[in-house]
Amino acid sequence: MKQVFRIQWLFLVTCCLLFFTDSGSAHERFKLKESPITKADREHWSFQPIQRPGLPAVKKQEWSRTPIDRFILARLEAEKLQPAHDADRTTLIRRLYFDVIGLPPMPEDVDRFLADQSKDAYEKLVDRLLASEHYGERWAQHWLDLARFAETDGYEHDKIRPHAWKYRDWVIKALNADMPYDQFVRWQLAGDVIAPQNPDAKIATAFCLSGPDMPDINSQEERRHTLLNEMTSTVGSVFMALQMGCAQCHDHKYDPISTIDFYRMRAFFEPAVKPVRNQSVLMLASTGTSGQPSHVMIRGDWRQPGPQVQPAFLRVANLNDLNVESNDAKQQRLAFARWLTQDEHPLTSRVIVNRIWQHHFGRGLSTSPSDFGTMGESPSHPELMDWLAAELIASDWKIKSLHRLILTSSVYRQASRPKLRSLQKNKDWEQSLKVDPEATLLSRFPRQRLDAEVIRDAMLAISGTLSCKTGGRGVMPPLPRELQATLLKGQWKTSPNQDDHYRRSIYVFARRNLRYPQFDVFDRPDANTSCARRGNSTTAPQSLLMLNSESSIKSARELAGFIWDQVGSDEDRQVTSLIRRALGRVPSQAEQAELIAFLKSQRAMLSAEKRPTQKLLLPITDAEIKAPYAGAALTDLCLAILNTSEFLYID
Numbered sequence: 001m002k003q004v005f006r007i008q009w010l011f012l013v014t015c016c017l018l019f020f021t022d023s024g025s026a027h028e029r030f031k032l033k034e035s036p037i038t039k040a041d042r043e044h045w046s047f048q049p050i051q052r053p054g055l056p057a058v059k060k061q062e063w064s065r066t067p068i069d070r071f072i073l074a075r076l077e078a079e080k081l082q083p084a085h086d087a088d089r090t091t092l093i094r095r096l097y098f099d100v101i102g103l104p105p106m107p108e109d110v111d112r113f114l115a116d117q118s119k120d121a122y123e124k125l126v127d128r129l130l131a132s133e134h135y136g137e138r139w140a141q142h143w144l145d146l147a148r149f150a151e152t153d154g155y156e157h158d159k160i161r162p163h164a165w166k167y168r169d170w171v172i173k174a175l176n177a178d179m180p181y182d183q184f185v186r187w188q189l190a191g192d193v194i195a196p197q198n199p200d201a202k203i204a205t206a207f208c209l210s211g212p213d214m215p216d217i218n219s220q221e222e223r224r225h226t227l228l229n230e231m232t233s234t235v236g237s238v239f240m241a242l243q244m245g246c247a248q249c250h251d252h253k254y255d256p257i258s259t260i261d262f263y264r265m266r267a268f269f270e271p272a273v274k275p276v277r278n279q280s281v282l283m284l285a286s287t288g289t290s291g292q293p294s295h296v297m298i299r300g301d302w303r304q305p306g307p308q309v310q311p312a313f314l315r316v317a318n319l320n321d322l323n324v325e326s327n328d329a330k331q332q333r334l335a336f337a338r339w340l341t342q343d344e345h346p347l348t349s350r351v352i353v354n355r356i357w358q359h360h361f362g363r364g365l366s367t368s369p370s371d372f373g374t375m376g377e378s379p380s381h382p383e384l385m386d387w388l389a390a391e392l393i394a395s396d397w398k399i400k401s402l403h404r405l406i407l408t409s410s411v412y413r414q415a416s417r418p419k420l421r422s423l424q425k426n427k428d429w430e431q432s433l434k435v436d437p438e439a440t441l442l443s444r445f446p447r448q449r450l451d452a453e454v455i456r457d458a459m460l461a462i463s464g465t466l467s468c469k470t471g472g473r474g475v476m477p478p479l480p481r482e483l484q485a486t487l488l489k490g491q492w493k494t495s496p497n498q499d500d501h502y503r504r505s506i507y508v509f510a511r512r513n514l515r516y517p518q519f520d521v522f523d524r525p526d527a528n529t530s531c532a533r534r535g536n537s538t539t540a541p542q543s544l545l546m547l548n549s550e551s552s553i554k555s556a557r558e559l560a561g562f563i564w565d566q567v568g569s570d571e572d573r574q575v576t577s578l579i580r581r582a583l584g585r586v587p588s589q590a591e592q593a594e595l596i597a598f599l600k601s602q603r604a605m606l607s608a609e610k611r612p613t614q615k616l617l618l619p620i621t622d623a624e625i626k627a628p629y630a631g632a633a634l635t636d637l638c639l640a641i642l643n644t645s646e647f648l649y650i651d
Contacts, residue, residue, distance in 0.1 A: 032296060032307060034251075034258045037315045041256035045382060046241070046372035047316055047346050052390035053383040066409040067391075071384035072442050079435055082428040084414040084444040089114055091651050092413060093125065094584040095445075098650050099360060100129040100407070102138030102454045103461050107580040126407045130400050133470065136176035137506050141453055142359055143171050144506075145534065146238045146370075147210045150527040151474050153280055154212030154512035158491075161280045167206035168506070169471045174204075180397040181352055182341035185239060189337040192272075192286045193330045205284040208235070208269065212512060212528050215278050224275050225302035231273070232266040234530050239340055240317060240347040241354075241372035249300035255373040256316045260296055264312040267294035268336040271329035286330060313339050317347055341397075347372060349389035353402065354379070357388070358533065360406050362448040363440070370532035380440050416445040416651040449536060449649050452522035453505030456551075459642060460502055462581040463558035467502040474509030475500035480517060480550060487514070521545050546643050553617060556639035560631065561621035563638070569630055571599045575637075582641045595637060602633035 042048070055067055056074035063083060064070050076083055087095070093113050097105040105113075113125055129135065151164040174184055186194060189208065191201030208231050217223045229248045236244035246252055247262035270292075272284035295305035311324050311332045324335050340348055351372065358364035365385045368376035379385045388402065395401040406412055418429035432443040439446040450458065460466035475495045484492065491514065495501060508516055512527050521541045525531035546552050559581070567573035575595040579587040587595065606616065606629040616632040617639075618625055625631040641647060 032260060034260050035256075037256055041316055042319070044374060045378060046350065046376075047319075049319060049344065049346060050349065050386055050389050050393075052394075053387055056383070063410055065413075066405055067387065068384065068405060068409040069411055071381055071387065072411045075381060075441055076443055079441060081432055081435055081441065081443045083410065083442075084416075084429070084432070085419060086410070086413050087415040087445065087651065089122075090585045091415070092122065095650050096125060096129060096407065097584075098450060098454060098458075100126075100138065100403070101132050101134035102141075102451075102457060103134055103466075104458050104581075105584055106461075107577075110580070110584060122413075123408055126404055130403055133176055136172040136174075137470070137504055138454075139175050139359075140168065140171040141451070141506050142355070143175075144168060144510075145525055145531040146355075147171075147207050148212075148234065148527045148530050149210045150212075150510045150512040152510075152512045153215060154528060155214045157216065158511065158513040159215065159280070161282060163282060164206070164210070164280075164510075165473050166203045167210065167282075168474075168510075170200055170203045170206075172471075172506070173200070175399070178398055178400045181392070181399055182348075182397040184399075185341050185348065186334075186337040189235070189340070190284075190330075190334040192284055193334045194337075196286065202283055205272075206282050208284055209273070209281050211530075213275075213280060215275070215280055219302075220275055220277055222302050224273055225297065227275065227281065228266050228270060228273055229300070231269055232262060235269075236265070236314075237370040237530055237532070239351065240314070241351040241368075241370050241376070242314075242317075242347070243371050243373060243375075248297070252373075254375050257314070260307075260309060261314055261316075263294060263296045264309050265314055265336075267309055267311040268333045270294050272333060284333075311336065317345065319346060320344060343393050349392050349397075350385055352399075353388040353392055354385060355532070356399070356402055357406065360403075360412065361442065362446045363438075364533075367533075370530065411442050412445070414442070414445040416447045445651070447649055447651055449522075451534065452519040452524045453508075455522060455648060456505045456518050458647070459552075459555040459559075462562075463555055464562040465502045465558050466504065467499050469499065469503055470507075472507070475503050475507055476509045477501040477516070477551075483517060517549070518545060518551065543643070546648075547639065552642065553639065554620070556642060557617055557620045557635050559638040559642075560619035560635040564619045564621050564625065564631065564634065565623055569627055571596050571630075574599065574634055578638060578641055582638075583644075583646050598640075599630070599633045599637060602636050603627075603629045606632055 055070045058064065058070055058073045059077055060073060060083075063073060073083060090110060093105050093110055097103055097109070113121065116124070118124075147167075149164070149168060150161075152158045152160050174187075179187075187201050187204035189205070191198075191204040195201035209227065211227075211230050211234065213227060214223060229245070233243075233245035233248070236242045242255065242257065244252070244257055244262055244265070247257045247259050249259070251258045269284070272286070273281065274285045275281050293308045294310070296307050296309055298304035298306045313322060313324070313336065318339070322339060324332050326332055326335060339345070351369070354364040354366050355369050358369055365379040365381050366372065366377050391405070392398075392402050418426055420426070429444075435441075436443045457466065476492055478494050478501065479487075479492055492509075492511070505519070508519075510527065515524055515526065521539065523535040523537055525534060559578070563574055563577045563581070567577050572592070575587060575592055579585065579591065579595075613628045616628055617635040618628060618631045619635055
């Protein structure tokens with residue numbers, strides 16, 4: 001028995017030694033085979049050439065405002081559904097403001113829109129918001145989720161990347177300038193080659209290396225291998241919506257992507273990734289020579305280089321069978337960026353129009369926005385996706401043109417709730433809920449919760465405290481004392497400038513291992529991987545934070561102070577001002593009476609308790625509050641309104 005065990009043990013050791021011996025002969029031991037791309041492989045919808053479909057015939061032609069509406073309506077009519085009625089103008093302006101610039105409309109904005117009775121009043125509002133500098137601040141966050149942006153390295157030490165914020169500012173600037181999407185992509189992959197004298201073009205390449213990193217790892221070669229594989233996977237998922245990561249170890253189990261495909265694509269970037277120990281790698285390094293040859297890494301092991309590979313375009317998406325003609329490493333990377341953004345590419349334009357659709361309606365035409373492979377979800381409206389992709393290309397890849405097309409459509413202007421006065425409309429609504437329960441067919445506008453950052457920004461905006469300062473290093477607002485006490489020294493240094501505490505959330509320091517509490521509970525991703533679609537949880541900590549945290553209470557006191565300064569102690573005007581600022585509308589008579597009654601009862605209760613002034617949640621204002629119990633009651637009402645569903649959701 002002992003002899004048998006000894007033989008088995010020797011066999012196991014021999015196998016291990018064979019695997020981990022001289023890696024130079026690995027390709028002799030592992031004969032990699034690569035199946036050719038077949039016609040059947042390209043029959044999947046996402047690999048088909050983009051062809052602009054004709055507009056479908058519909059019965060209710062008068063409903064359509066843009067070509068988008070024809071595609072949506074055709075599907076609704078096929079399902080015997082009626083589109084919802086138009087949302088009222090106060091609902092539309094609030095929806096638009098949050099969607100386009102991530103901020104609530106102020107009462108004067110609503111009044112101006114309601115007073116404009118011109119036929120193109122809504123279209124003018126859309127154009128005004130798309131031209132706002134706040135547009136870039138809102139939509140940059142969507143892209144930063146994809147780019148796994150943070151200002152630290154992550155892992156155990158989570159060291160600060162001193163210049164990472166420059167990439168965030170570049171994204172905001174590029175979006176505000178309406179940089180064509182094809183250029184936006186090319187700059188992030190090869191900006192240093194395209195415009196070597198332009199520092200912004202170099203900064204743009206930080207997209208490739210924005211993921212987590214471990215600068216102090218013992219083996220810098222292992223670090224480089226990890227960075228390259230993570231980068232290659234991210235480029236595949238963000239720009240082509242293909243989950244290529246598993247191909248670093250083995251051929252993709254479902255999609256026609258081989259291990260060799262993965263390392264051919266990685267080879268475009270290998271000469272530009274040059275890590276230095278104990279230093280963060282922020283941008284691609286320009287180089288004119290390929291340096292060491294690229295290899296397939298057997299089973300994804302950095303110690304096991306296999307056969308050599310040359311940079312080559314992903315075969316299944318290379319419909320015209322183009323080849324890389326240059327031997328210069330910089331030009332090869334540029335060739336990849338150009339190949340990815342050619343009009344004939346089957347994936348790039350489809351992917352971005354789906355992402356934009358998702359952020360306008362809460363879900364994409366395909367609900368797997370970073371997986372267009374065979375395991376992803378087929379689009380609910382495939383012809384519409386192709387029409388939008390073709391339209392984007394025909395519009396010189398201008399993203400704002402695509403926004404405008406969607407925002408001015410009838411499908412976007414639909415109501416999210418029924419009209420109670422119309423019996424027939426209610427029957428249509430019941431049918432909509434039955435046949436289209438998740439609003440996949442867009443028989444009504446899908447109600448959506450605000451993102452974490454938008455919730456914070458809205459709280460600052462309605463209290464009149466939001467800073468208008470833009471750009472620069474990330475700022476650190478105060479953290480709860482109990483959280484601060486658990487941190488390592490220097491992990492979060494509260495910004496000494498008080499004004500920085502009120503800056504927009506996109507400028508809050510993005511630490512990979514520590515999310516700002518309000519962002520954490522409302523599902524902001526941790527930036528360790530690319531996030532194509534945020535979670536949408538409903539948890540007790542969300543309510544506890546919004547009701548009891550120091551930041552929420554302070555926002556309520558500041559909002560109460562703003563209202564007190566505007567209207568004084570007049571309870572009727574206080575209620576009207578609060579509802580208009582927080583919810584963007586005028587309160588109903590019933591609401592007005594109920595909230596005034598709350599102020600009176602709360603004031604009476606506090607007065608009966610004879611609570612000392614210093615223990616009251618008084619409005620934060622420079623003016624003297626001669627009626628402290630009335631002031632504290634107003635703060636309580638403000639806090640209650642900040643916790644309503646209507647404040648946290650958009651209809």
